[in-house]
Amino acid sequence: MVKAVLTASIATALAATVPSAPAVPAQAATGTAVAGGARCAVPEEPGRFTDGTGSATVTVTDVDADCLRTYKLVSSVAGERVIKEAPGKPTLRSGSVLLDGLYAMAHDDAELNKTDRLTDGSYNDGKPIDCPGGCYQTGKLWTYVWTRDVAYSADLGLTTADPERMRNTLAFKLSERRDGSGDTQIIQDTGTGGSYPSSTDRVVWALGASEIINWLPDGKRQAFADKAYEAIRNTIEHDRKVVFDRGDGLYLGEHSFLDWREQSYADWTKDDVATIATSRSLSTNVTHWAAIDAAARLAADAGDKSAAAKYRGWADDLMQAVREKFWLPGKGQFSQMLSTEKDTSPVNRYDALGTSLAVLTGVATPQQAKQAVANYPQTPYGPSVLWPQQQGVPSYHNNAVWPFVTAYMMRAAAKTGNDAVATQQARSLVRGGALFATDKENINILDGSTKTALNSDRQLWSVAGMMSMVQQSIFGIDAREDGLHIDPFLPAQLRETYFPGGERAALNDLDYRGHKLNVALDIPAGKAGEGAYQVESLTLDGKEVPAGTPITEKMLGDGESGESTVVVKLAEPAAGSGQKAPKPVDLSSKEALYGPTTPDVRNVTVKDGRTQLSLDIGDENPAKVTMDVLRDGKVIAENVAVGAGEQTWTDRTARPEEVSPCYSARLTYTSSGNTSQHAEPECYWGPGDDRVHKVTGEDFEATGGKKTSGDNGVYYADWGTDPGDKLAARITPKATGEYLLQADAAVGGPINTGVSSGMKMLRVHDDATGELVTERVIAMPNTGSWTTVRGSTFAKAELTEGKTYRIELAQDPLAVNMSYFQHNALYKDTREGPSNYSDVYAIKTLLKRATTAGSKQ
Template identity: 35%
Template sequence: MATPSIIYKDLLFQPHTGANGLPTVEMVDESAGGARAYELRTDRPLRDEFPPDGRIRIAEPEAGPRCRSGSMRFDALYAMAVQEARQNAVSRVSDADYAHGKAFEADVYQTGEKWHFVWTRDLAYALHLGLALYDPERAMRSLRFKASELKACVEGGFRHQIVQDTGSGGSYPVSTDRVVWALGAHQTLCCLEPAQRTAWRAEIFPFLRDTIEQDRRLIFDEADGLYRGEQSFLDWREQTYPQWTADNVLAIAMSKALSTNAAYIFMLETTSACARELGHPAEQERYASWARELREAVNRVFYDADEGLYRAYQLTESGECTLPVKRYDLLGQCLAILFDIADEERARRMLARYPVGRYGPPVVWPQEADVPIYHNQGIWPFVTAYWLKAARKVNNVAAMDAGVRSLVELAASNLSNMENFDFVSGLAHVSVGERVGPVINSRRQLWSVAGYLSLVHEVVFGFRATEEGLRLEPTVTAWMRRSLFARSAHMEIRDLPYQGTVNDILVHLPPVAEFSSAVARCVRVLVNGTDVTGRTLSASELSPRNAWEVFLDASRGDTGDTPDGIVLTVNERNGIYSPPAPEWDDAAGAVRPEEGRLRLSFTQPSDPRIVVDIFRDGQVCAHGITQGEWVDPDSGAYREKIYSYHLVSRHLHSGFTSHPTPGRSTRSAGQSVRIPVAQMSSAGGQRDEHGSLERWGRPDDVIDLRGVRVPRTGRYAVRVEFSNGSGPINTGITCAVKRLEVLAQESGAVIRSAHVIMPQSGSWDKYALSNSLLVDLDEKAYYRLRLFEDPLSRNMSYLASNEKYTARAGGGDSCYNFVNLAGVHLSLINASQDQ
């Protein structure tokens, strides 16, 4: 690919040199009860220049978990994570969008030093990574904060809903990853005592069930068996989607994301298990079968055999055709491994194939040179923690070592578990020329804190709390033994809570000189003197306080899975950036008929190493185009069929491809019909001077159009022309949702119906088209169109938890589902050959 314009060779990490070659740590106090206080120091540039003197004091609690590993740095960083978890445990929360920015009482986990609110995905992933273990009661309260019944004014069923946070285009159903709530709810369940567990299962089940049932009717696509919506966590449009989605989020709403669908599999299986325990066999089988079908669909649609990875998403602009993209995200890969979506062979290949840099793996691949650093070109420790869990599952020692190194070094060098880092320099903030970022960052970010705790508890000490009970299987690699734990014959963690018990764990390490395998094996486990090797223990088998002893052996030559992987050195000779995308030449007609074929006109990057690939209706139809025009030899039927084209740049050396351009097609006058709303019968709204309807969308508002005819028999895309200025494109809770029906006028039978999604755009003057309802129509027949609100036409303003929302429309005790309407478009896709 093209040489990056900004080179980071002068920013490569040069850590403060202490005795261990990393930021220094000193024990400055120790109480009679053994609780230590540490001082961590670094000379690395710090985000916001805080703390200004480059040092921080960390105090272990007198009553609470503490680690003794022989490495003061490792012990201090664990103490820092415990301390930051406690700092994020608050009694009041606030956010500028809620309660006019005023704080209100909530005994929950906040999101980070800068983010004083509870957000669904941050909380859920943090609890799933292990934060639920520390304070299950607070975990439950936090999860309740992100679950809601419908407002009293809302009619209909499925009244228990998980909250989708404010987001792209007005949140749900553009953003749909609220289902990750199930991860946190399930891990909390695993940490509760039996009586609490039964009550918690009964409490969460209605929210899991009703959210599934709502989503099945609104965002599930029966055509490919996947759920629509934005990627989980990667929620800043142009950061990971094509640049043109910055002001056109409908494509995000209609696309399908790997991470969100992977989370949905976990949600379905968790709900099925709850149904089994609660005695609901029909729902148990229903959700289990849906999970099996979804797992098959994810493998069929997302897996890229050439790359050995799962694609991050499938792009669909309006629902008419789907475009595969060569974009990959780390969280999606990890969830596919951890939730057994990928089989063992694929899982091993994925861990070996996903690129890793000096400071850890980036959350997306490849990077965009002209996009600010955040998700793009970013390392996020919580995702690294998931990568580490995935590496442990498939026994990829190289990936485990890289993950541990990343989490330890970045936490130590920044004196906090930061939200994110620049992938190239490893800094929490970098400014070199036009490359600035990460553009947003916070200290003690909740899921980063949880990610570090996961490293210590689940990976190193092997402390795993499941529904079946507690199991200990520590993981210590040869590198970890030599680099982290070389000064001690054992490591210990004390006062670790589990279901009302307190646990002290002592791990006996193999001597460094005898460490002949890549990773040590757990050969014996004792609890209170009883051998429980290989067993999972229920809480009833434990004492109020338990002494665990674990013996590791590294003499048996276990090499683990240690592929070389793709380890990057970032410099002029090693590209990480995808090429810039081509652009349609609209002045030349972009896609136009010429001598019985379609000619495409576009501009492309001037670099001779970059070529253009052309997609027709989602499939590659031309490779390696080097000129700015191309005639499609197979487009002779353009009068009968509408072809949709996308362009993608491809770098000949790196093989990286750009994001796709927006789709382009051409239609003659007889291939599209626009019916202005002025010709329609309407209930509700107010007509403006142009005949359009303003503020239309109350629950009883209806648009009714009779006598609709099409010029040719064939398949049509029916789309609503609307504007939604109720909020900006990047946040809010008022993405409009309505039901569109096409009926046979004579019989009144519904031929086809679907929900139409009309996202916020930031302006009432900006009209756009909704997603498409695809329907076969006969030129000889008369049809009727109806647009109305059915019981499932809901957005997040319908949730009682958003009564406190005060930033813009959607708060209070009423709902907001309003748009301006200009008309309805019926566009031919494919003419019938039987005319």
């Protein structure tokens, strides 16, 4: 056993050099040479990691006969940890023991997350649940599988560690219906308002599945591809009918991953989550695009030309809608969301995950991609997952860096050729791993600590993020349908920080479709100040491969060693190719870090034919903020000077006699440009709200349930789950025009979790002819108690003055929450069967726009 010691040292700004291991000659092109050279080299020089918040020492204590190292990491923050490289798993020999050790730590964290049985207190009374073939649990504290966590982990670096275990873990989140009718779909996890359809990012499963398919070997790939296609197809077809808005071409639902609503939405949404269910978020729409794109590719592979063409059309249309509706030209950024049905204007707030996914999927145009990456705000500890921060909200999604999102941002930076941003992301990932001696869930941006509301060691997508930094970004390894593409992105600053003297970096023992592969980067000697090294040539087992040529299975494993080696020769960065690094935000400045508090639109009235808003800017200093006024999804006044506290503002361009306008407002700090959340929309519904027609439970025609009265009025108890349950109301409009239709209901489940959001099909029939006028699934999310009544999501209809319409709420195969799927047969609240109960108190029509003179009230 060879013993050696090395400590890696970096200065406060992570800019000091680290002595490199002896370089392997560039002509060593075979797998054996890479393995026997850089892989077995004995580090000689000590050093240590340090910044203003702590220090860490990485030591190689043993190198065994197979050249596998044992590392000891000692952190002033987290204590000691011993890490051993595992046989058969990839190893890194970069010239920096710090990077090599953190990459080995990620694989060790992944091993610790392996399990054959999963547990969660909400499932199976906390007893273990088998995961056939073995799974990855989500983290040390999260011993179950969540759809988004495992999907993002698979799409990042974790698939390379064990493609088959990743396949099993993803498959755990597929389920047929409990009634035996099949219809395998992707499961939306427990969440806001009872989960689906308030949250709809389950489609991110397709990102992970696509990556896994591209790594699995022959004989295993097609079976999983077939299973994935069935689930993705069923899911996107279902979502198209339930959460797609044909008016703007976008999908409804909460942000992907940012699922703690107080952290990323305005405070007025926290108890009324139907508003969140009607928001359009950037990240979720991009994941819907990814699922539709995957369906188009899988349909083509299956020979289903008609389905492939349909899904490609859906994907193209959605891509265009995202580019047009989320892009903020004046900011050079994508908006985080369009906040709700009554205010579909994009917020001047950003989301690092959504931005990165838009870049990586190609949903963003090349110009949008470059601007979005270059302009996204950075902090000394990395990119906060949302921007700006929200005042008075604890650190979790707010005021936090999440390493998996940082890894996505690094990939996006590599794709856009931004060496400075890529280097910043790498430094954030390295700091987190070194100081905390594990791949933590999140990091507080205020002080760089892990003091956040919830935080777990070895969080699965953070593990994957560390792998991604090395595999996908620096080494440029990208598995696609046609083979393995290798396009390294090594910024000169990154090389100078970690291995300034090293002339070869090698990633060994990748398992690509059952073949062992080593990838080596030959780096020019000397110092390059900025930019990223260019690819000069690429060889496979000593034979040159033309640029851009994918490496296929047939090209691998023919040598005596049974493995293959790719050597990428890098050239100096192109002159002038370096990007300017974004200056980290000053964390001591409130106005630089936070957005203003959310203003309040208290009332909308009409006086002398003009609408007048009563507004309140709260405690904000009027000398430091300006206001934008928004009407029906558009900004109608910008940079308006404001006074303190309550005030009025008059809209001189509205036509309140024809349109029921809905107003919102936002505040902006003049010093930083940081913008508040949008105010809760307030609408003018005519004199005395006479454009709102309400039929209460007293007048319903009902099938099922028991007529009951309470403090909130008359409703039908125990109604909504049986297949024949139905409520109906008759309404005769006083005006012809565009209407919003809504139910007022109580659904007693918790607001922040659950799987049984209230859902019903709303149908409008011409009462005289029986003709179907419109139908739409509406959601009645959990309201927290059976005595709290809230409005549902909306349906839209064109109704004619004087006609009588019958509006029905009924069960339907589309109006199903997640309790209808077998996966949730073990969930604590739905063990006895699907649950879709709603206490409906009223059915309403709201006249949004009149189209006849008689309606000008």
